[in-house]
Amino acid sequence: MSPRVVLFGLDGATYDVLDDLIGRGLMPNLKKFYAEGVRAKMLSTVPPLTPLAWSSLVTGRSPGNHGVLGFMQYSEASSESITVVSSRQFTAETIWSMANRQGMRAGSLNFVAHQPAPKIDGWVVPGWVSWRWMKRLSHPADLIERLKREIPGFDVKSLALDFDEERKAVVGAPLDDYGSWIKLHLKRERQWFEVLKHLQAREPAELVGVVFDGVDKLQHLLWPYLDPALVPPDPTPEFLDIRKMSWEYFQLIDQLLGETVALYGDATILICSDHGFTGSWEVLYINTWLEKQGYLTWAPEAQQVEEGCQELQGAYYDMHGFVWEGTSAYAVTPSSNGIFINVKGKRRASGIPPEQYESLRRELTHKLLTECNDPNTGEPLIERVYTREEAFAGKNMENAPDLTLALRDKGFVSVRRTHSYHAPRPAVLGTHHPEGILIARGPGIRKGACINPVTLTDVTPTALFAMGLEIPEDLEGRALEELYAPEYVAARGPRRGAATAEATAVVAAGAQDEDAQILEKMKALGYLE
Numbered sequence: 001m002s003p004r005v006v007l008f009g010l011d012g013a014t015y016d017v018l019d020d021l022i023g024r025g026l027m028p029n030l031k032k033f034y035a036e037g038v039r040a041k042m043l044s045t046v047p048p049l050t051p052l053a054w055s056s057l058v059t060g061r062s063p064g065n066h067g068v069l070g071f072m073q074y075s076e077a078s079s080e081s082i083t084v085v086s087s088r089q090f091t092a093e094t095i096w097s098m099a100n101r102q103g104m105r106a107g108s109l110n111f112v113a114h115q116p117a118p119k120i121d122g123w124v125v126p127g128w129v130s131w132r133w134m135k136r137l138s139h140p141a142d143l144i145e146r147l148k149r150e151i152p153g154f155d156v157k158s159l160a161l162d163f164d165e166e167r168k169a170v171v172g173a174p175l176d177d178y179g180s181w182i183k184l185h186l187k188r189e190r191q192w193f194e195v196l197k198h199l200q201a202r203e204p205a206e207l208v209g210v211v212f213d214g215v216d217k218l219q220h221l222l223w224p225y226l227d228p229a230l231v232p233p234d235p236t237p238e239f240l241d242i243r244k245m246s247w248e249y250f251q252l253i254d255q256l257l258g259e260t261v262a263l264y265g266d267a268t269i270l271i272c273s274d275h276g277f278t279g280s281w282e283v284l285y286i287n288t289w290l291e292k293q294g295y296l297t298w299a300p301e302a303q304q305v306e307e308g309c310q311e312l313q314g315a316y317y318d319m320h321g322f323v324w325e326g327t328s329a330y331a332v333t334p335s336s337n338g339i340f341i342n343v344k345g346k347r348r349a350s351g352i353p354p355e356q357y358e359s360l361r362r363e364l365t366h367k368l369l370t371e372c373n374d375p376n377t378g379e380p381l382i383e384r385v386y387t388r389e390e391a392f393a394g395k396n397m398e399n400a401p402d403l404t405l406a407l408r409d410k411g412f413v414s415v416r417r418t419h420s421y422h423a424p425r426p427a428v429l430g431t432h433h434p435e436g437i438l439i440a441r442g443p444g445i446r447k448g449a450c451i452n453p454v455t456l457t458d459v460t461p462t463a464l465f466a467m468g469l470e471i472p473e474d475l476e477g478r479a480l481e482e483l484y485a486p487e488y489v490a491a492r493g494p495r496r497g498a499a500t501a502e503a504t505a506v507v508a509a510g511a512q513d514e515d516a517q518i519l520e521k522m523k524a525l526g527y528l529e
Helices: 015-023 028-035 050-059 095-101 131-137 143-150 163-170 175-202 214-226 237-264 286-292 354-370 456-466 486-492 513-525
Strands: 005-010 038-043 072-074 082-084 106-109 122-125 207-212 268-272 276-284 338-341 382-387 403-407 422-433 435-441 470-472 495-497
Touching (some): 005 237, 005 456, 015 237, 028 237, 038 456, 050 095, 050 456, 095 106, 095 456, 143 175, 175 207, 175 237, 214 237, 214 422, 237 268, 268 456, 276 435, 354 403, 435 456, 456 470
Parallel strands (some): 106 122, 106 207, 470 495
Antiparallel strands (some): 072 082, 276 422, 338 403
């Protein structure tokens, strides 16, 4: 059995970097893939954040409907507690079980929010899982043990993140450590691909997906070396050495793409990213700004950090940093760029009266856009403010932030307590951009074409169409007919089917202990600090 569809995920991939590397002759397989397929910009979620975005890609639904709202989110709309995102948050069916219900097996590797692994006809090794928990949170239950026996040199640790190495890199590693850190990701991506090849040979599936997330990690740390627009006019030997090591990672990705085409060339291959990338040059301390505007009162014991602190968040679950009786708006986590309005009776006894909610939200939106400005130039720091109805419409909307900010530099806010609400970064840091990539190649797909921007929710219906399956009527995306030759679509035509089934997940015993591991990884990668 050969796969009919392969989802080749590149976390955070952007044409800005890929096109530059193709032009330098470093990614010949991707260049050939371009020529044999169709490319488009792929618009991410609001905010363009990894868990939300990949979840939209594999469900065909927006965050308000699939339930994954951030790396961390309130347990429910009326709860005061914060939980780490997992498969428990899914309120929408994934493409894996959609394919199962129509008689197709599926395999999923390294997708976020897939822990504990959903029960499907096929196999799942989730992403963002420490090696100690990978056996318990994968599916089937004996999968990791079988991989140990059957794959020469298999090392389950290489599939997980090495916290010490990631942390060291983010805080600023010396040159000799960049090499070992990049090599760690080279080994990790190769291991994921070996798992894909092995499982497809032993337990074949018609739909397979794998995410290579080192793209995101390298770009977060090494963006100045990868963005062609940031190359200094007279680069130092050190700059050139680091850039060359970074390029080696992308050369491996290109090699893996070439092997994928060689193995599964008769399948539809969709190269996807969850978001794109760009550079961030400043930090907005949003809770400090809210304090100065009279919306937030810090608790006396809340730590005040030094001016220009680059930490985005301190204690993960510290909900004691505010005096709730004097707080009407606050931010909990930086990566979501979300502001919550403290409404009396929703999560706690104190807060603004419910009847003042709309007027305060309008007032706050106006001030964020007009009074949250660069202290030196007076220019707005916030490009757009989304209401929860705009960003999270759906059955999970009540649990989402009331306002979501899009900053002018696309960066993440800081929720730390400082004296000043704005500071420049000492160096440009990579951050998420809302425009990612989609490149498609396969039966019936046109060659060498470029189409208008598409959305993440279009991937699931397009993959189902490519497999000849019915597309559930309640998906928010659409099958991208413009990828194909008109006669191919006329002969096959997308077929609509019944609505999606209820989302289900396995809740593994002791899986809550994994949450602390995930939080440490997020801190190491700069999403929280």
